[in-house]
Amino acid sequence: xxxxxxxxxxxxxxxxxxxxxNQDWEARLDTSxxxxxxxxxxxxxxxxxxxxxxxxxxxEASKPALAEAGLTPADVDAIVLATASWDRLLPxxxxxxxxxxxxxxxxxxxxxAACSGFLYATNVAEGLIxxxxxxxxxxxxxxxxxxxxxxxxxxxxxxxxDGVGVxxxxxxxxxxxxxxxxxxxxDGTLGDLLYRPGGGTVAPPSEQLLADRSQYIRMAGREVFKxxxxxxxxxxxxxxxxxxxxxxxxxxxxxxxxNIRIIEATAKHASIPMSKVYVNVDxxxxxxxxxxxxALDEGIREGRITAGMMILLVAFGGGFTWxxxxxxx
Ligand code: UT7
Numbered sequence: 036x037x038x039x040x041x042x043x044x045x046x047x048x049x050x051x052x053x054x055x056x057n058q059d060w061e062a063r064l065d066t067s068x069x070x071x072x073x074x075x076x077x078x079x080x081x082x083x084x085x086x087x088x089x090x091x092x093x094x095e096a097s098k099p100a101l102a103e104a105g106l107t108p109a110d111v112d113a114i115v116l117a118t119a120s121w122d123r124l125l126p127x128x129x130x131x132x133x134x135x136x137x138x139x140x141x142x143x144x145x146x147x148a149a150c151s152g153f154l155y156a157t158n159v160a161e162g163l164i165x166x167x168x169x170x171x172x173x174x175x176x177x178x179x180x181x182x183x184x185x186x187x188x189x190x191x192x193x194x195x196x197d198g199v200g201v202x203x204x205x206x207x208x209x210x211x212x213x214x215x216x217x218x219x220x221x222d223g224t225l226g227d228l229l230y231r232p233g234g235g236t237v238a239p240p241s242e243q244l245l246a247d248r249s250q251y252i253r254m255a256g257r258e259v260f261k262x263x264x265x266x267x268x269x270x271x272x273x274x275x276x277x278x279x280x281x282x283x284x285x286x287x288x289x290x291x292x293x294n295i296r297i298i299e300a301t302a303k304h305a306s307i308p309m310s311k312v313y314v315n316v317d318x319x320x321x322x323x324x325x326x327x328x329x330a331l332d333e334g335i336r337e338g339r340i341t342a343g344m345m346i347l348l349v350a351f352g353g354g355f356t357w358x359x360x361x362x363x364x
Contacts, residue, residue: 039213039363041164041172045103045203048332049096050319051081055181057193064189071193076295080196080320082181088122089177090131092199097136097173100201100332104171108136112169114143115160117152117324119353120179121145132175141173149229150291150352151219152176152324153200154360158217160204172204176324183231185251194293195252196320200328212342212363216277218270219358225262228255229353263293266357267301270349274359275305282306284345287334291350292316292326301349313339323352340364 056079057068071077083092093116101107114136116129123131129143148155153176160172180195207213233249234240244250267290275281282305290298295316302312313330322329327348334340344364351357 038215039207039211041161041204042207042213043202043362044205045100045106046328046332046335047096047098047100047103047201048329049092049199050329051083051087051092051197053082053084054079055082060193063186064192066189066193075194076316077194077320078317081198083179083197087179087197089118089120089128089179089199090122090135093132093175093177093201094135096199096201097132097175100173100203104203104205106171106203108138109140110171111138111141111173113160113163113172114138114141114175115146115156115172116143116175116177117146117148117156118177119147119149119152119323120183128177129175138173148352148356148358149354150293150321150323150326151350151354151356151358152352153327154217154348154350154358155219155356157202157204157214157360158219158358161214161217164204164206170206174202174204174328176200176326176328178323178325180252180321180323183250183252185248187248188251190256191252191254194321196322198319198322198325198329200325200332202328202331215361215363216274217358217360218273218277219356220266220269221354221356223354225355226353228258228262228355229253260294260297262355263297263351264300266351266355267297267349268304270351270357270359271301271305271347274347274349274361278361280345280361285311285347286344287311287313287340288347288349289313289327289330289334291352292319292330293321293351305347
């Protein structure tokens with residue numbers, strides 16, 4: 036496949052205003068600011084209110100992204116949305132975003148790959164553009180994890196936050212800018228290390244489910260951590276190798292923001308100094324599929340990402356899934 040086929044023509048993000056700090060968690064659970072910072076690098080995270088559904092937040096984040104690309108909702112040919120925390124189970128989250136945004140000419144569907152979802156969705160969007168099925172694709176990573184986490188479980192609750200990031204994919208301009216390589220991989224045998232046991236058709240809602248709290252995320256943190264370090268390294272290697280690049284060529288690494296220690300291990304593996312790594316896990320916690328597009332949009336608005344830079348995006352998540360992309364900005 037001749038690349039680049041697609042490029043990112045606009046980005047946007049939405050972060051709920053409500054901030055939940057580590058001190059707030061100290062008041063609720065047997066935990067400490069020190070423990071959370073030392074083990075995860077997180078200081079605070081955002082929490083959506085009742086009005087801030089994914090459909091609402093994603094629609095709000097899409098507007099500036101489309102405006103930056105010089106487009107309107109009516110120009111969108113496809114919405115590919117990644118989430119693990121749908122507003123409702125049917126129809127797809129993407130269709131609910133389409134309705135709120137008024138993107139009436141689009142095909143809309145979801146991609147499920149947990150924290151790797153945004154990069155999986157980007158890959159699908161590139162394919163739609165490559166096969167001339169779409170010219171303008173809204174790629175959305177959106178999460179409201181505070182509604183699917185167990186607020187009484189200190190081993191998971193302190194990690195997660197809410198938010199949305201959006202990228203508008205368009206055919207590459209032909210000057211070398213755009214997506215140079217992508218990579219996706221999964222290992223479904225490890226699914227039970229990070230999952231929601233109840234609420235699906237195997238274990239539908241019941242009194243027992245509520246008593247067990249099995250509608251919430253469960254995670255074997257230490258095992259997930261080890262796999263994350265291995266998979267992020269593998270994802271770095273593949274995106275770089277497929278683009279014919281090395282770590283030295285990377286101007287900015289944007290890793291999935293789950294844990295500062297995983298981020299540091301990934302950067303070290305790829306021989307990328309931390310000065311060239313975008314970090315906002317301290318301010319947002321883990322926003323799963325939203326973490327990379329939120330960081331991407333922040334990096335652009337802050338002027339850390341400028342034309343011609345080589346950006347490496349790397350993610351890992353439940354499934355397990357992992358993915359990466361090298362992008363000439
Ligand atoms: O988004 C992609 C998927 N998710 C991830 O990538 C997350 C990957 N995992 C992690 O980031 C880390 O495993 C955590 C941050 C979740 C945990 O850090 P850890 O260094 O792996 O700690 P641990 O789970 O091994 O727990 C160490 C101790 C335990 O006590 P004992 O058994 O040593 O006495 C826990 O009970 O820390 C205890 N602990 C806590 N203590 C204070 C667990 N949670 C907390 C807490 N506050 N919130």
